[in-house]
Amino acid sequence: MTRLFDATTFYQHYSRTILSRPGYPARAQYKSTIMWDIFGAKLVHALGSIETYADIGGAFGFSANCLRFHISNAQKGTAPKTFVFELTDDYDLCSLLFPEITYVAQDISTYDGVFDLVTCFDVIEHISDPASFLEAAASKARFALTMTPLETTGDWRGGRRVGDAFGDSHPEGHVNFFNIRSYHALLSDSPFRFVAETSYMISLKPRFAIDDRGFYPESSCSPYSTDTLYEKIKCPAKYIVREFFPASLYRRLFGGCWALNLLRSTSVT
Known part of the structure; x- marks a missing residue:
């Protein structure tokens, strides 16, 4: 992911038993489906074809494999070369789940190559220096799809102000409690530019679901x-x-x- 993110500390809580956590695989794939439903047509129009795709954050490859499927459908069966970047050995199980995906235990900023598309789903809020992270990601991607939770006490109250400029700090790496203003400022100041208006979706726990949203x-x-x-x-x-x-x-x-x-x-x- 990035050297600015302590993956070892954060993912020590992510054992392989997470795969059996109710709803986890479906939730990861649902995120990719939502993003493609909203932005897929614009992305295909902008790029023409998506030949290379990388996911930062992993989710054991569930998100990447699902988006790869949607891209392949849009390209009449031509799937992009797909990569997942992680910095923890606990993700070696991914190659058994999705052998079509290349798993890279490397910081994407040091990777030799540029991708047509990079996805960051539930990643930016875990980065201690998100501005530097976005700068590094922008050097490796023509386009990016980002999904970031804005866990604030409400825009009307200004969001949480404890910790650094972005929000509270947590020892496991969950550091940023963005509100909409601070998050938009972060993206606007980065080398990325908005292709489409930001979409917001609230999260609710489905009836009878366990640890899912x-x-x-x-x-x-x-x-x-x-x-x-x-x-x-x-x-x-x-x-x-x-x-x-x-x-x-x-x-x-x-x-x-x-x-x-x-x-x-x-x-x-």
Whole structure:
């Protein structure tokens, strides 16, 4: 991923048993499907063809394999050469799961080559110096798809301000609690440029799901409540807003959403 990210510290909590965690593979693949549904047509129009693709962050290859499938369908069966970058030996199982993918235990900034597309799903918030990370990624990608959770106390309250300029610091590497303003400023100051308007999706735990989340566009209201009776009593205002008001209002009041972006690098022609 990047030398600015302590993968050994962060991924020590990621044993291979994560593969059996309910919903994990489906959630990883669902993210790729959402991103392709939103940005796929624009990406194909901009690039013409996607010959090389790299995912930073891994998810055991589930995200990369799913996006590879969507790209292949769009290109009438021609799949891109696909790479997954990780810095931990615990990901050697990936080659058994998806032999079509090349797994690289290397910092992408030191890799000799440029990719048509790079994806960063749930990665930027784990980087201690996200500005330097984006600069390095932009030197290796013509286009990038990014999905980043904005875990704030709400834009109206200014977000969390503890720690560094971006937010709270955590020992396992989860360092950045962005609000929309700070995240947009980060992307705008990077060598990447917006190809499409940012899409925001709130996260809600699907009914009966275990350790999983569903994505709902901010233009809609919550399709159903997932709160227990205790949670409804404990925070009635949160329940009422989630149940009856647009998701954009819920995010502004209580925080929490994903920012989805299609970006073009100005560092690579």
